Amino acid sequence: MNRLDVDALLDNPETRVLVCCGSGGVGKTTTAAALAVRAAERGRRAVVLTIDPARRLAQSLGLGELDNQPRRVDVEGFKGELHAMMLDMRRTFDDMVWQHAGRERAEQILANPFYQTISTSFSGTQEYMAMEKLGQLVERDEWDLVVVDTPPSRSALDFLDAPQRLSTVLDGKLIRMLSAPARAGGRGIRKIVGAGFGLFTKAVSTIVGGQLLHDASTFVQAFDSMFGGFRQRAQATYELLRSPGTGFLVVAAAEPDALREASYFVERLSAERMPLTGLVANRTHPVLAPLPAPGALAAADRLERTGDAPLAAAVLRVHADRVAVADREKRLLARFTRAHPGVPLIGVPALPTDVHDLDGLHEIGRRLAGE
Amino acid sequence: MNGWTDELTRARLHVVTGKGGTGKTTVAAALALALATGGRRVLLVEVENRQGIAQLFDRPPLPYSEERIASAPGGGEVRALAVDPEAALLEYLAMFYNLGFAGRTLKKMGAIEFATTLAPGLRDVLLTGKVKECVRRAGKTGRHEYDAVVLDAPPTGRVVRFLDVTRAMADLAKVGPIKGQSEGVVNLLHSGDTAVHLVALLEEMPVRETLDAVAELDAADLRPGAVFVNRVSPPRLPARSVASASEGRVDAGRIRAGLQAGGLDVEEEVLDGLVEQTVEHALRVRMEQRAKEKLAEADLPTVELPELTDGVDVAALYELAEVLVGRGVR
Numbered sequence: 001m002n003r004l005d006v007d008a009l010l011d012n013p014e015t016r017v018l019v020c021c022g023s024g025g026v027g028k029t030t031t032a033a034a035l036a037v038r039a040a041e042r043g044r045r046a047v048v049l050t051i052d053p054a055r056r057l058a059q060s061l062g063l064g065e066l067d068n069q070p071r072r073v074d075v076e077g078f079k080g081e082l083h084a085m086m087l088d089m090r091r092t093f094d095d096m097v098w099q100h101a102g103r104e105r106a107e108q109i110l111a112n113p114f115y116q117t118i119s120t121s122f123s124g125t126q127e128y129m130a131m132e133k134l135g136q137l138v139e140r141d142e143w144d145l146v147v148v149d150t151p152p153s154r155s156a157l158d159f160l161d162a163p164q165r166l167s168t169v170l171d172g173k174l175i176r177m178l179s180a181p182a183r184a185g186g187r188g189i190r191k192i193v194g195a196g197f198g199l200f201t202k203a204v205s206t207i208v209g210g211q212l213l214h215d216a217s218t219f220v221q222a223f224d225s226m227f228g229g230f231r232q233r234a235q236a237t238y239e240l241l242r243s244p245g246t247g248f249l250v251v252a253a254a255e256p257d258a259l260r261e262a263s264y265f266v267e268r269l270s271a272e273r274m275p276l277t278g279l280v281a282n283r284t285h286p287v288l289a290p291l292p293a294p295g296a297l298a299a300a301d302r303l304e305r306t307g308d309a310p311l312a313a314a315v316l317r318v319h320a321d322r323v324a325v326a327d328r329e330k331r332l333l334a335r336f337t338r339a340h341p342g343v344p345l346i347g348v349p350a351l352p353t354d355v356h357d358l359d360g361l362h363e364i365g366r367r368l369a370g371e
Numbered sequence: 372m373n374g375w376t377d378e379l380t381r382a383r384l385h386v387v388t389g390k391g392g393t394g395k396t397t398v399a400a401a402l403a404l405a406l407a408t409g410g411r412r413v414l415l416v417e418v419e420n421r422q423g424i425a426q427l428f429d430r431p432p433l434p435y436s437e438e439r440i441a442s443a444p445g446g447g448e449v450r451a452l453a454v455d456p457e458a459a460l461l462e463y464l465a466m467f468y469n470l471g472f473a474g475r476t477l478k479k480m481g482a483i484e485f486a487t488t489l490a491p492g493l494r495d496v497l498l499t500g501k502v503k504e505c506v507r508r509a510g511k512t513g514r515h516e517y518d519a520v521v522l523d524a525p526p527t528g529r530v531v532r533f534l535d536v537t538r539a540m541a542d543l544a545k546v547g548p549i550k551g552q553s554e555g556v557v558n559l560l561h562s563g564d565t566a567v568h569l570v571a572l573l574e575e576m577p578v579r580e581t582l583d584a585v586a587e588l589d590a591a592d593l594r595p596g597a598v599f600v601n602r603v604s605p606p607r608l609p610a611r612s613v614a615s616a617s618e619g620r621v622d623a624g625r626i627r628a629g630l631q632a633g634g635l636d637v638e639e640e641v642l643d644g645l646v647e648q649t650v651e652h653a654l655r656v657r658m659e660q661r662a663k664e665k666l667a668e669a670d671l672p673t674v675e676l677p678e679l680t681d682g683v684d685v686a687a688l689y690e691l692a693e694v695l696v697g698r699g700v701r
Binding site: 023024025026054152253255256257258260287288289290291295296298299300302303306308309310311312313314315316317318319321322324325328332352353354 | 390391392393426526574575576604607608609612622625626628629630632633634635637640641642643644645646647648649650651652654655658680681682683
């Protein structure tokens with residue numbers, strides 16, 4: 001197995017951006033925060049962008065308030081600095097609109113019901129805004145390492161596709177049609193679709209309501225002016241993700257689903273020629289006592305028959321359970337490694353309790369580094 | 372509360388939600404098998420384009436049709452359906468308008484994607500509308516085609532928005548066919564025919580999300596069903612040893628003597644490892660106890676499912692279904 005050397009990665013001044021990705025529930029946010037803590041301990045000026053941290057973890061990083069800006073976390077004994085922020089996607093989107101549209105136009109856009117949908121519940125907006133914020137943090141050039149968490153997407157790949165999806169939807173032919181002046185557009189469309197289109201608009205407006213189509217059309221017209229700027233930024237962020245200073249860490253639990261998703265991710269990153277740094281196999285349960293399970297179980301059986309030493313019997317059962325879990329995890333990780341032999345991997349032994357303070361993050365950082 | 376209730380037995384639509392990573396799809400599949408046990412026909416539905424059901428049953432991706440996917444003990448069967456919102460919209464339009472080939476052209480132009488991704492709430496109305504149609508559909512004998520429908524729903528963070536069709540419809544058409552259809556959906560989802568089950572793990576975050584979701588469901592006048600506590604592993608330590616062990620107090624000498632009595636003579640290194648594993652186990656048991664107490668605040672019927680150390684395959688689904696049947700699920 002090719003071991004991932006986290007300290008070498010964090011100590012390398014060329015490492016400027018680390019993106020933690022993976023499916024939901026695998027501990028991405030905690031991993032991202034622990035990496036930033038470890039980097040700061042070791043002398044980097046690090047900032048971590050978290051997406052949706054657990055409340056107590058957020059509080060431990062001083063992220064009580066949602067102001068969409070990084071805050072310095074004061075910790076004694078760190079050689080470097082630690083900053084942390086939590087993404088406010090609506091606010092990030094609003095800021096983008098203010099920046100790219102004129103004042104009057106921006107107000108018009110922000111008030112449109114379509115904008116409300118897109119900026120709060122369109123699937124992909126959170127991913128898009130996370131990437132936008134990442135771009136902004138890198139641009140500010142105040143940190144020498146940016147660690148970013150990615151949203152708990154249905155698919156771990158969504159954030160790569162999000163800017164593209166949003167612009168496909170907003171920039172598609174249908175939108176062109178809706179936003180084109182009625183007369184000119186009408187003719188063109190009739191040519192393409194024939195009478196079906198009349199039926200379609202009728203159907204759509206019956207279903208979604210005429211007002212909605214009207215809102216859609218004004219929204220797109222207002223939005224149109226900003227598209228150039230948006231596309232440019234999305235392109236710049238995409239290039240940043242492909243640049244040599246960026247590394248992707250795929251976080252997975254040693255579970256079939258999470259590893260399947262991780263495999264998929266590894267393949268996709270390679271197809272996009274994005275720099276994959278390694279796999280973090282999170283929350284593993286390595287065996288701490290070198291004692292074969294069959295012998296332990298046989299002894300537990302003997303003890304339970306006599307009832308002499310219930311504690312020792314329980315300790316042996318705990319051990320046998322642990323061996324079974326560890327074997328399964330090893331098997332699953334070996335299968336992943338066979339499929340992706342070139343991907344460095346580090347197993348991070350599970351903490352027996354929940355992590356919600358800096359001490360916990362420090363401990364996970366140590367485990368990430370294999371200490 | 373422990374086990375399944377009569378009220379839950381009367382439900383025909385079982386919505387299964389949970390925090391990501393809790394095993395929501397696995398529980399939904401096992402529940403479908405359990406409900407089909409004894410000769411009933413059950414439909415298992417997914418709505419998020421993940422093809423999670425196909426992966427779980429080790430099948431190629433499901434098409435947009437109701438495929439037989441498993442037989443249940445006692446002659447029952449489970450069919451599966453992956454609802455695709457675009458296909459649902461086209462199917463829906465075809466019911467009211469004769470679109471012909473124009474449907475395909477519109478699809479190519481991105482019109483359908485536009486309508487299903489952007490129109491606020493339309494996507495969810497289409498998905499829940501399809502589910503309602505399956506629940507209400509009459510079979511050949513005049514009875515319902517399906518005895519029960521199990522929906523693998525979006526995760527807890529999004530499920531109420533997904534199910535709250537009333538709110539979605541406030542933004543959509545005030546009249547017309549979809550209004551009529553969505554009223555049917557609202558009636559079904561808020562009736563005794565529907566139960567929204569929550570899958571939780573005995574960890575802090577999943578428990579908190581479960582409680583939040585219950586409060587949200589209550590506020591939206593949707594009915595929480597059972598809590599499925601997934602992946603429960605057996606406590607090994609004698610109850611009286613848990614507290615001290617979780618504080619790191621384990622009597623290594625006593626363990627050594629006990630092991631010797633059982634015929635095991637271990638080295639210092641092994642003993643240290645065993646003690647450390649025992650402390651971690653005790654910490655986890657304590658955390659699980661706290662999680663259980665917290666979960667009891669929801670005051671819902673609770674069904675525990677065991678941790679399967681060999682992972683989840685088709686055989687494991689049957690095993691879980693059997694556990695569910697044993698807990699009274701029918």
